[in-house]
Amino acid sequence: MSRSVSRSVSRVVVVGAGVGGLAAAVRLQALGHRVTVLEQADEVGGKLGVLRHDGYVFDTGPSLLTMPHVLADVFAATGAPLEEVLELERLPVACRYRFPDGTVLDLPGEVEAIPAALDAALGPGRGAQWEAFLDHARRIWDVTHEPFLESPIGLGDMVRLSRRASDVVTVAPWRTLRGLGRRHLRDPRLLQLLDRYATYTGSDPRRAPAALAAVPYAEQRWGSWYVPGGLGRIATALVDRLVELGGEVETGAEVVEVTVRGGRADGVRLADSSRRDADVVVANADARAVYERLVGTRAARREGARVRRATPSLSGLALLLALEDAPGPQPHHQVLFAEDYDAEFDAVFGLRGPPRPVERPTVYVAAPDDPAVVPGPGAGAWFVLVNAPPHDPRGGVDWDAPGLAEDTADAVLDLMAERGLDVRTHVRHRAVISPADLERRTATPGGSIYGTASNGARSAFLRPANASPVPGLYLVGGSSHPGGGLPLVLLSAGIVAGLVGPPA
Structure with a gap:
């Protein structure tokens, strides 16, 4: 069940200026909270980093944007639309693949063109194989995207959702992504293409659940996009929107503790020993680091032990x-x-x-x-x-x-x-x-890009919850529900904003 906080909430501290933290901050500021983002580094962006050298600009994190409507929703819900802030460019070739046998496939950016491209590069019938797989992936998406990706979820929610036998058969939690691929794809190059999508969640396709088939479906349905000037501009645009709404971002501000009073998070302590009071703390940090380093309650230690076992x-x-x-x-x-x-x-x-x-x-x-x-x-x-x-x-x-x-x-x-x-x-x-x-x-x-791997159905669907076991503390970003990658991180921000709700 989802949990919300008292409607008297007004002060929010967000720990970390990654995309998830910034998107949550923007949404919460637009709802009427007073939001301050504290970032330990000197620049914002987190894993969506930028490095500059002698006129060269490098994105050091994601290189493509998928499901751009998720990003557009953040801006539409908080002020001026995305197109007034950022230019997005749809890529005509989503990706060029070179297979071990030397075959080269230029995968089109438009889903309608993919079957013909597969037939031309890999041989007749390969497009039909992929279409059959993608049709199953679409059904998985239809079942999972709202309850599993756009809403807070726990074990009880999974049990409730599993009562529809047809949905269980579609998602097939007992089957791996590799196993699902073998039911539809007979060309080993297509299987290798599918295996790659497990790495989008930092996982092993031989153990990742078949539900991750929704990843290639979503990418190919909505295309692959680039932000001219680099994807780091997404973080800059979120900061600009936050400041326009009256929020604040402080860099070089390392949080070393989420403080708790009366069993509830009530602020943070920084490395310089200063303190920031808050009614709500949103941690845009790795879930394991939050529970092991920032929060000292018994409930946090239990949750940290669970995350560490993954x-x-x-x-x-x-x-x-x-x-x-x-x-x-x-x-x-x-x-x-x-x-x-x-x-x-x-x-x-x-x-x-x-x-x-x-x-x-x-x-x-x-x-x-x-x-x-x-x-x-x-x-x-x-x-x-x-x-x-x-x-x-x-x-x-x-x-x-x-x-x-x-x-x-x-x-x-x-x-x-x-x-x-x-x-x-x-x-x-x-x-x-x-x-x-x-x-x-x-x-x-360890530098684990996505926190924990989705190796197994429980790992995929029971990532650390956005509402922590410490009242007043919420988690956002790739290591928490619903997972890593820009679209899911942005969805996690929307979930957190919904859990906190507007102030009185």
């Missing part, structure tokens, strides 16, 4: 490449698939051995064709990412070990060249962001 999501190692005379033209997004995807997931999640860097990983490349992010013609600001196990010096991979991150980056560039995308002689500057760096930048344990 499998951490995968992390990533990123290369920010400032290129001269960049090879082109290139699609905005490319995926160079691993020869052995299962070996990749085994390494990342510590199966058949301890967690370890992937020897030959899938490589994700974002190469925006955008003059606003480069210093001049022919230059390229490329973001390259490979899946990686979280930073865990005690029981896994120590990404701070001398040379490990840089050696891995060298290997990734060599692998790109081997797979037909050689930029080694074009690199003017390179920055490497390891899982250890992600942990430090975002205060996320």
